[in-house]
Amino acid sequence: MKFEVTILGSSSATPVYNRNPTAQLLNCNEKFYLIDCGEGTQQQLIRFGFKANKIDFVFISHLHGDHYFGLIGLLSSLHLNGRIKPIKIFAPAALAEILELQFKHSETVIRYPVEFVATQTDAPAEIFENADLKVETIILNHRIPCTGFKFVQKKRLRKLIVEKLEAEEIPVDCYPLLKRGADLDLPDGRVLLNADYTTDSDRPKQYCYCSDTLFDETYFESIQGCDTLYHEATFLHEMVDRANQTHHTTALQAAEIAKMTGAAKLLIGHFSSRYKTLQPLLEEARSVFENTELAIEGNTYTI
């Protein structure tokens, strides 16, 4: 099952040439989840060949503009392009008010249902679940209320050893129950022990998204042991005072967090516009946590 994230924007507060504000597109089993939506996200989707209309769920971490100014444009374009299926938005409550005011003054009546779910910042909570994954909030420490998101794949059904089943002419009617782990007594007297005909499914993977936050141990439990940790790394550690002051993280701190929480892989992004080249941020992080990659726009990372 596909579980991968494409970077649509990797800049912090202000865009720079070649780096747009934050947005990511998560593909889980060919269902698409948009995570944050900075200005120009719809143009980035076009640029990288994604159909915006495939997105059914949007997760907005907080109401600093570099994480949501692109949403009103995206929703408007979906409307103008004839969308009819619903979209569900998980975001701070005030976002609904902001969008409604803009639709009101453009006299736009969105022709598809937009469902809002207000995120809370008092404690981590499970906010979404479907057949493929569930999503929990991560309570980050930023200047305004801010939640990260933890995307956890569901445990899949057991995998059939099809060659063996076919060789022994086991009826296909048995397959669904075998996938669910059952042993079977067949009418012809044969006994099928599940372990002989199936193998365990892949371990469910976790993707944690920490958009904007101070280095703060309170959320480490939420992101413990994830497969890919996306963590902001706005500054080099020589600017740790500035990071503390603005409630951001340095590349070194992001790497320390990955190490402390047992992440398998670290993806860093939300780079300050002061960095023309990102190599120093990568090298700083790798000095602490080797399996680090830069979040580069247009790149897709398997989780």
Place this chain on the structure above:
Amino acid sequence: MKFEVTILGSSSATPVYNRNPTAQLLNCNEKFYLIDCGEGTQQQLIRFGFKANKIDFVFISHLHGDHYFGLIGLLSSLHLNGRIKPIKIFAPAALAEILELQFKHSETVIRYPVEFVATQTDAPAEIFENADLKVETIILNHRIPCTGFKFVQKKRLRKLIVEKLEAEEIPVDCYPLLKRGADLDLPDGRVLLNADYTTDSDRPKQYCYCSDTLFDETYFESIQGCDTLYHEATFLHEMVDRANQTHHTTALQAAEIAKMTGAAKLLIGHFSSRYKTLQPLLEEARSVFENTELAIEGNTYTI
């Protein structure tokens, strides 16, 4: 004196690959005026090498998102990049409310003065004047209140014939009065007839900007005889019914308007996303009004 306009966006309602929503940057004597500000305008400014901080005046035609969704991001970036000088925004009144709500929820206190001037749509009005130009509104006919803008250069001072003045050793102290058209009696008894030492300045030019509108003769008087008429041309004329229904104009109609109002040059833009190539729109307009050009992003047009 420089008087030119650079196209930052030429798409209608939804962006397409290579075309962004509407925005234009007018340069009049090295002062910069932003006209509409679709999503991604700040990225376009970066892309084409303009410093956003040079913009002191913004004119927003109406509150359809493809004409203003980029403004909140631009204002935020100016704030984050340390702007302190004021900016003045001419726009429908509700825009102030929309911006304030977003600043409130991001807990942003913009550190430079933002002055709003609410445009009215009952009658054309002069809304701005400085040493270089004045600006009047054009009352367009769109689905929601919408004003175009007419930028009229001020009459410049007379041009000195410097070689002659230097050859006759006329004191430079006389130059300012000569520029203003005065004849002079010099203390040494010489009489300077202004016409002998100066020539008339260039004729003041006019740029008319008609963003979104139905073909409607009521605004033709406002745009009479302009040097460059920018007029939306969303559709080919084969879609005139759709143009009427959505209160837009066809390329053929834009050309007819240029002809009827005696424009010297026509610039067409606001192209529907259905047109991959724009040549048919250009050809249709040129069949009626030869001196037509396409508004191409990144191109600068002398007025």
